[in-house]
Amino acid sequence: MSGIYAGVDLGGTNIKAVIARSSGEILAESNTPTLAHEGPQKVLDRIAAIVEELVRQVGHPPQAVGMGCPGLVDVEKGITRFFPNLPTQWRDVPVAAVLGQKLGCPVRLLNDVRCATLGEQSFGQGRDVATMVFFAVGTGIGGGVIVDGKLRLGPLGAAGELGHQTVLPDGPLCGCGNHGCLEALASATAIAAEGLRLMRGGMASALYQRIQGDANQITPRVMAEVAGLDPAVRDVLVRAARWLGIGVANAVTILHPELVVLGGGVAEIGDLLLDEVRAVVRKRVGMFPTDDVRMERSQLGEQAGVLGAIAWAAKGI
Amino acid sequence: MSGIYAGVDLGGTNIKAVIARSSGEILAESNTPTLAHEGPQKVLDRIAAIVEELVRQVGHPPQAVGMGCPGLVDVEKGITRFFPNLPTQWRDVPVAAVLGQKLGCPVRLLNDVRCATLGEQSFGQGRDVATMVFFAVGTGIGGGVIVDGKLRLGPLGAAGELGHQTVLPDGPLCGCGNHGCLEALASATAIAAEGLRLMRGGMASALYQRIQGDANQITPRVMAEVAGLDPAVRDVLVRAARWLGIGVANAVTILHPELVVLGGGVAEIGDLLLDEVRAVVRKRVGMFPTDDVRMERSQLGEQAGVLGAIAWAAKGI
Numbered sequence: 001m002s003g004i005y006a007g008v009d010l011g012g013t014n015i016k017a018v019i020a021r022s023s024g025e026i027l028a029e030s031n032t033p034t035l036a037h038e039g040p041q042k043v044l045d046r047i048a049a050i051v052e053e054l055v056r057q058v059g060h061p062p063q064a065v066g067m068g069c070p071g072l073v074d075v076e077k078g079i080t081r082f083f084p085n086l087p088t089q090w091r092d093v094p095v096a097a098v099l100g101q102k103l104g105c106p107v108r109l110l111n112d113v114r115c116a117t118l119g120e121q122s123f124g125q126g127r128d129v130a131t132m133v134f135f136a137v138g139t140g141i142g143g144g145v146i147v148d149g150k151l152r153l154g155p156l157g158a159a160g161e162l163g164h165q166t167v168l169p170d171g172p173l174c175g176c177g178n179h180g181c182l183e184a185l186a187s188a189t190a191i192a193a194e195g196l197r198l199m200r201g202g203m204a205s206a207l208y209q210r211i212q213g214d215a216n217q218i219t220p221r222v223m224a225e226v227a228g229l230d231p232a233v234r235d236v237l238v239r240a241a242r243w244l245g246i247g248v249a250n251a252v253t254i255l256h257p258e259l260v261v262l263g264g265g266v267a268e269i270g271d272l273l274l275d276e277v278r279a280v281v282r283k284r285v286g287m288f289p290t291d292d293v294r295m296e297r298s299q300l301g302e303q304a305g306v307l308g309a310i311a312w313a314a315k316g317i
Numbered sequence: 318m319s320g321i322y323a324g325v326d327l328g329g330t331n332i333k334a335v336i337a338r339s340s341g342e343i344l345a346e347s348n349t350p351t352l353a354h355e356g357p358q359k360v361l362d363r364i365a366a367i368v369e370e371l372v373r374q375v376g377h378p379p380q381a382v383g384m385g386c387p388g389l390v391d392v393e394k395g396i397t398r399f400f401p402n403l404p405t406q407w408r409d410v411p412v413a414a415v416l417g418q419k420l421g422c423p424v425r426l427l428n429d430v431r432c433a434t435l436g437e438q439s440f441g442q443g444r445d446v447a448t449m450v451f452f453a454v455g456t457g458i459g460g461g462v463i464v465d466g467k468l469r470l471g472p473l474g475a476a477g478e479l480g481h482q483t484v485l486p487d488g489p490l491c492g493c494g495n496h497g498c499l500e501a502l503a504s505a506t507a508i509a510a511e512g513l514r515l516m517r518g519g520m521a522s523a524l525y526q527r528i529q530g531d532a533n534q535i536t537p538r539v540m541a542e543v544a545g546l547d548p549a550v551r552d553v554l555v556r557a558a559r560w561l562g563i564g565v566a567n568a569v570t571i572l573h574p575e576l577v578v579l580g581g582g583v584a585e586i587g588d589l590l591l592d593e594v595r596a597v598v599r600k601r602v603g604m605f606p607t608d609d610v611r612m613e614r615s616q617l618g619e620q621a622g623v624l625g626a627i628a629w630a631a632k633g634i
Contacts, residue, residue, distance in 0.1 A: 286493025
């Protein structure tokens with residue numbers, strides 16, 4: 001047994017891949033456009049070629065491949081179920097079998113954010129904790145829950161969807177079909193939409209100047225850059241952080257974890273976000289003291305997914 | 318080893334106690350007023366006397382005593398922390414040591430709703446499931462979470478407070494200090510308060526007649542009895558059930574349990590409640606199909622607590 005694994009993070013835009021030891025030490029890595037419009041077969045060919053190239057670089061075949069997928073997968077069978085954000089038809093594609101045949105080793109699928117949760121547990125903020133929750137706050141809000149050291153999967157590997165708690169029953173429509181999910185209120189998409197409203201409404205002149213009025217350039221990070229100049233933009237970030245704080249407070253109230261990790265692009269806004277989340281948790285968790293609940297930004301950042309895929313490959317099922 | 322245990326459920330109004338086998342077979346039981354105003358020492362004397370009397374009836378000493386407490390306890394140390402609903406000072410009372418000395422066997426404390434959760438898992442709806450959540454909907458809304466067969470405690474035995482999720486950020490004040498907790502919107506107390514509003518506002522003539530205008534008699538059960546005659550009363554019950562459905566949907570989204578059990582007095586309203594909860598879960602859990610999530614009323618009813626105390630006594634820590 002070589003102790004060497006491959007990790008793949010299949011995203012809507014890019015395929016990230018690494019070869020790494022089970023310790024998390026990365027031996028080779030790559031980042032390639034997904035070109036998802038070409039459909040599952042071409043994308044799987046591409047993934048196989050990427051892994052083979054990394055294996056050539058390392059000179060060592062992996063014992064197994066772990067792969068984070070942007071949606072619902074049948075973990076046991078290694079079959080895709082539903083990828084809401086990838087174009088073309090990904091329903092019931094036997095990815096583990098197809099890739100396993102090409103690469104000559106077992107391939108293990110998992111939802112991408114559950115992968116990132118596992119990454120953060122294995123190699124990031126969660127190395128010394130038994131129970132933690134992970135919020136991936138990006139285009140959407142994904143999540144993952146680890147109880148007593150074990151990733152909570154549920155029958156479909158779909159447990160841990162912390163971004164799809166209802167926190168405002170009559171709130172905006174969410175991509176999942178529900179109204180008032182945390183994701184609909186605090187994701188990068190929701191924040192950017194508010195940024196657009198302010199900019200077009202003449203309430204964010206610094207934002208307008210920063211991106212020359214180009215709505216396509218509005219992101220939470222750009223908004224954070226001008227927050228010191230545009231009080232209304234700052235207010236949007238604070239309000240999103242408060243929603244996120246409510247989501248975190250609910251997870252804390254239900255699970256009393258030792259650790260809450262915030263990952264994804266929005267977490268990179270910085271202290272403003274984390275300070276507000278901590279304040280909301282202090283205020284809203286009334287049933288027990290929360291001094292012992294650590295709340296931190298992801299330590300692995302964009303690497304959480306591929307490193308989690310390594311941990312998943314090494315774990316077996 | 319006799320396999321015989323004592324279970325105690327300390328409530329604000331009554332002390333329930335049983336002697337039972339670890340199989341859940343009850344050998345003797347009693348129900349006695351708590352008289353909580355007399356303070357911890359007298360109440361603990363009373364509990365010891367009750368257990369001793371039951372032991373006399375059975376003719377067999379228990380191997381251990383499990384005790385459900387109405388608040389926060391230090392599970393490891395067997396010390397009370399905070400009982401919000403009992404008068405007099407219950408902070409830091411070494412209940413396990415005091416009762417253990419009197420009764421000559423180990424005494425194990427646990428929050429009362431976590432006890433009921435354990436009861437329902439061990440002897441009720443949850444006998445064949447690994448992962449379940451329990452909502453105790455009464456004066457307040459308590460909860461409990463079981464993951465992979467194990468009751469989730471957290472460092473203070475306080476995890477599982479499903480009634481203290483924020484589901485309406487600017488909602489009514491909750492006893493825990495937060496605003497918009499599920500408890501503040503869907504507990505028996507919240508339902509009765511709405512009943513009062515309707516009755517005094519002239520919108521609930523059948524309710525008025527049923528209890529001769531006596532506000533002290535308003536309960537969810539009485540309201541359920543007149544719901545067929547007073548549409549506004551029925552609307553209050555449906556709305557409370559919808560809030561409860563949101564709380565259940567959130568727990569399902571986060572944990573994807575096999576089973577959700579609704580206990581406590583409000584659960585006895587009947588099908589109206591459960592039907593609405595199921596409908597809301599179907600509607601609001603958008604990330605995965607929920608056909609495999611059973612939602613049921615408690616099978617043990619008021620016995621869930623003492624039977625859970627038996628299970629807790631038998632488990633050890």
